[in-house]
Amino acid sequence: MRIELEGVTHAFADAPVLAGIDFADDVSTLAVIGPSGGGKSTLLRIVGGLIAPTAGTVRVDGAEVPRDGEALARYRASLGFVFQDGGLFHHLTARENIALPLRAVHGLAEDRARRRADELLERFGLAAEADKRPSELSGGQRQRVAIARAVAPRPRMLLLDEPTSALDPEYTTEVLNLLRDLKDGGTRFVAVTHEMGFARHACSKVAFLCNGRLAEYGESAEVFSHPRTPELKRFLGKLLEWRV
Amino acid sequence: MRNPFVAGRDGRATPAQALASYALVCAAVIGFFWLSLAMAGIALNLDFVAQFRTRIADGLLLTLEISVASLVLSCVIGLPVAVGQGSRILPVRYLCDLYVKLIRGTPLLAQIYLFFYIVGTAWGVENRFAAGVIILSVFSGAYIAEIVRGSLSSLDSGQLEAARAVGFTRAQTLRYVVVPQLVSRTLPALTGQFASIVKDSSLLSVIAVIELTQTMQEISASTFNLFGTYLVLAALYLVLTLPIMFVSRWFERRGSYAH
Numbered sequence: 001m002r003i004e005l006e007g008v009t010h011a012f013a014d015a016p017v018l019a020g021i022d023f024a025d026d027v028s029t030l031a032v033i034g035p036s037g038g039g040k041s042t043l044l045r046i047v048g049g050l051i052a053p054t055a056g057t058v059r060v061d062g063a064e065v066p067r068d069g070e071a072l073a074r075y076r077a078s079l080g081f082v083f084q085d086g087g088l089f090h091h092l093t094a095r096e097n098i099a100l101p102l103r104a105v106h107g108l109a110e111d112r113a114r115r116r117a118d119e120l121l122e123r124f125g126l127a128a129e130a131d132k133r134p135s136e137l138s139g140g141q142r143q144r145v146a147i148a149r150a151v152a153p154r155p156r157m158l159l160l161d162e163p164t165s166a167l168d169p170e171y172t173t174e175v176l177n178l179l180r181d182l183k184d185g186g187t188r189f190v191a192v193t194h195e196m197g198f199a200r201h202a203c204s205k206v207a208f209l210c211n212g213r214l215a216e217y218g219e220s221a222e223v224f225s226h227p228r229t230p231e232l233k234r235f236l237g238k239l240l241e242w243r244v
Numbered sequence: 245m246r247n248p249f250v251a252g253r254d255g256r257a258t259p260a261q262a263l264a265s266y267a268l269v270c271a272a273v274i275g276f277f278w279l280s281l282a283m284a285g286i287a288l289n290l291d292f293v294a295q296f297r298t299r300i301a302d303g304l305l306l307t308l309e310i311s312v313a314s315l316v317l318s319c320v321i322g323l324p325v326a327v328g329q330g331s332r333i334l335p336v337r338y339l340c341d342l343y344v345k346l347i348r349g350t351p352l353l354a355q356i357y358l359f360f361y362i363v364g365t366a367w368g369v370e371n372r373f374a375a376g377v378i379i380l381s382v383f384s385g386a387y388i389a390e391i392v393r394g395s396l397s398s399l400d401s402g403q404l405e406a407a408r409a410v411g412f413t414r415a416q417t418l419r420y421v422v423v424p425q426l427v428s429r430t431l432p433a434l435t436g437q438f439a440s441i442v443k444d445s446s447l448l449s450v451i452a453v454i455e456l457t458q459t460m461q462e463i464s465a466s467t468f469n470l471f472g473t474y475l476v477l478a479a480l481y482l483v484l485t486l487p488i489m490f491v492s493r494w495f496e497r498r499g500s501y502a503h
Contacts, residue, residue, distance in 0.1 A: 077410065
């Protein structure tokens with residue numbers, strides 16, 4: 001999927017978050033890494049049409065991201081989002097969380113939506129959890145349901161915002177394994193992540209965002225083995241400090 | 245065996261324990277009143293119940309009608325006021341705010357007199373049933389506005405973002421996310437408010453609406469059986485409010501899924 005950013009700038013109440021991002025490439029699996037507050041999540045939301053940038057243009061597959069109305073809702077529906085806390089609807093069961101958007105947004109009939117939901121829950125090892133509400137699931141299960149909801153309508157790309165940051169290490173592995181399997185099955189995604197192992201081994205490209213700028217971008221093997229900017233060197237060095 | 249009067253470590257009671265303890269508490273309360281009656285030298289006589297049963301039933305029915313009508317009308321008032329309190333149009337926001345403060349800050353009794361004899365007379369609201377429903381609804385609407393405002397502000401912005409992310413339009417977000425979450429959060433308190441309306445409707449007796457309280461006062465005046473009538477009066481209100489409180493608890497348990 002081709003993503004093109006031109007001078008994308010964003011500020012929250014006069015606090016600049018993104019300072020003119022330029023980018024153009026065909027993305028299959030992309031990790032966005034960088035220090036907290038560097039604008040990673042904001043950039044992901046801009047690409048996904050959840051936030052309109054203060055300035056600049058975003059084009060996906062050659063078409064500019066719509067700014068309003070039905071077209072914007074359709075654009076968002078063509079992508080699959082997973083948030084840090086999952087973003088599952090509190091009042092719906094795992095199955096309904098997946099099936100409701102299929103019916104309401106993608107126009108599937110009730111039984112087909114239900115079958116698709118059950119099929120994904122089964123595949124992600126969540127068959128026993130279908131009738132539970134998010135509060136009754138573990139953090140890892142919640143994230144897997146959220147991923148199931150995101151992939152259910154077969155979106156052109158997943159957008160993952162720190163999908164494992166709120167999880168215990170054991171659940172992190174369970175979610176990352178699932179994402180690797182999806183990648184092997186041909187699913188494309190952009191993931192904002194703090195999991196460097198995942199960024200390095202499961203993502204073909206890496207973008208390093210620092211102080212609102214795209215400081216480095218390239219093949220992940222290359223970026224991790226030969227960081228060019230001092231910022232990235234320092235960032236990776238800090239991460240290595242406590243490694244076992 | 246477990247002590248029949250102490251709940252388990254998880255705070256739960258077995259059905260047998262609950263039954264035994266409830267029976268004990270009820271016996272103690274009834275015993276206290278029995279003793280008080282004996283000590284005050286009052287002989288309880290409930291013969292009037294059979295004699296006036298049609299009038300009592302009529303009064304009970306009117307209380308129920310007033311309460312249901314007021315519940316509906318007070319929701320009609322309370323919902324827009326709750327939304328209005330967050331309005332960006334300042335006169336609207338402050339009007340809603342002033343309404344809630346005035347109503348919650350003054351006694352219902354004063355509101356009944358002021359409305360009925362001043363506003364009611366000026367605007368020609370002479371039907372006592374209609375006046376009663378309007379007064380009670382205006383009163384209860386302020387409380388409902390507060391209940392709804394509370395659940396509106398507890399709506400999680402993450403839920404709204406997730407709704408946008410799955411591609412819901414504004415209308416769909418309202419229908420599939422906002423309304424169901426608001427309803428399940430509001431329903432327990434709203435049902436509790438209904439119990440309050442039932443009780444508060446008793447004050448409408450002061451403008452001679454022949455609801456349950458007024459009926460019992462009339463019976464008491466003709467039989468001179470003050471204690472008997474008020475005891476039955478209280479019991480009849482409990483017959484109405486206890487099931488409502490039970491339903492409220494049930495909504496509360498059923499809706500406790502999040503946070």
